[in-house]
Amino acid sequence: MPVGSAPPRVLTIAGSDSGGGAGIQADLKAMLANGVHGMSVLTAITAQNSLGVQGAWELPEEQVRAQFHSVVDDIGVDAVKTGMLASEPMVRVVASLLRTLPDDVPIVVDPVSVSKHGDALLAADAMAAVRTEIVPLATVLTPNLTELGPVAGIELETIEDRELAAKLLLDAGAQWVLVKGGHDVGTAAVDVLHGPGVRRSYSAVRADNRHTHGTGCTLASTIASYLAGGYDVPGAVGAAKEYVTGAIAAGFALGDGIGPVDHAWRFRGRSS
Template sequence: MTPRRVLTVAGSDSGGGAGIQADLKAMLATGVHGMSVLTAITAQNSVGVQGAWELPAEQVRAQFRSVVDDIGVDAVKTGMLASAEMVRVVAELLRTLPDGVPVIVDPVSVSKHGDALLAADAMEALREEIVPLATVLTPNLTELGPVAGMEIHGLDDRELAAKRLLAAGAGWVLVKGGHDAGDTSVDVLHGNQPGQERSEFSAPRADNRHTHGTGCTLASSIASYVAQGQSVPEAVASAKQYISGAVHAGFPLGAGIGPVDHAWRWRSL
């Protein structure tokens, strides 16, 4: 049988820990066939991003049409979109998807090392063009305020930001708690449906600094599980279990922050 098909639209990480590379590894590990549309190429390793080059819009359009028009897709995940122009190009393409294809949006703005991956004027474009198309939006605590267009000072602001993003058109908003302190990592899923307005997904926090690619991996695994027929809350629960194991198994690579281990389930067999 042909596995379900998931397309990632994101940048390339030459170090293999995040971006397109992490997406495809996560998709394989969670049971789907991964496909890719590159939006940018980065020179990147364990200590930072040494350079980034956005691909021309016509190349991005050609990649997308090649995959979608022939192979088809059961879900799409977006990651690094880099510029306001690229945000608009990708939004235009997402609007051509068949009805019902879920779109998981990771609003990537800063790398694990603190390097900017999204131009300053692009966040507003992301909020206006991409958020209304998102089945699930997955901001971390650094991204939540900018993508919602407000400052975050406490827990109440997080709730307000999630409500703003739902009002802007996102189907669900998963506020990731990986940047919080404490022994437990808690992600909060916000929805518009009665009885599903707020759900928490928690896991013990790993004592491990090698967490490169966490956000990309989580969003991609959510897309994989949704493509396989799970509801959004079910997919988030499954993805939380997968990423928690991957973070616990993260390994040193190079002189800086190593990646999560996408193959942790296979290594434990």
């Protein structure tokens, strides 16, 4: 890219993690590391560290709308990533804003419901709104195995249920569904991409590292970054999987709990 030229523009709509490991902070780090200009719309502020979430406060609707229009109306966007949406009213506000974007702007939806530590980040009654309001807008939906059943509206009891859930989400309007396997068992972390006539697996050796805070945010933001750069969805997912695998392997201790992945691992040579 020529010096002085603007990189692709990616907007994250999510909550803030005061500990810097996940949320808006992780999104912006991942975007920078993957060659795009990151911008943000905060939906909520959390008091959060390596031990968990000690508090969360949703921002008023007018503040969310003002942030969105301030960025989009002046700077514009090439891709969007959504994360913590907190409540049913916030889900509906964000959906209304996303519908104002041009049809060719890809939207990566991370249906965040709980933190790495098990703390709730989405009100119990809000997942149905995510399914009806946000899922139909998703270019790529990235649920983990904890989120997959609730966002699809079914109970997951078998491997076959995962396939059914992905199909239901595609039927609900998502263009692609990436079922993340990080919460599964085994020596490999396998993510499965479902799309129009496509079922593709992305496998990586599971790192022996407990410091994985921010993996979901990082993966979704990186997918959005590569989509903004012109990759197709399977290519963007593959590039993002490679990046987040290295970031997890290089994750480091911070505080007394679960540390973050290292977004700068490529610059520090810390992936092995």
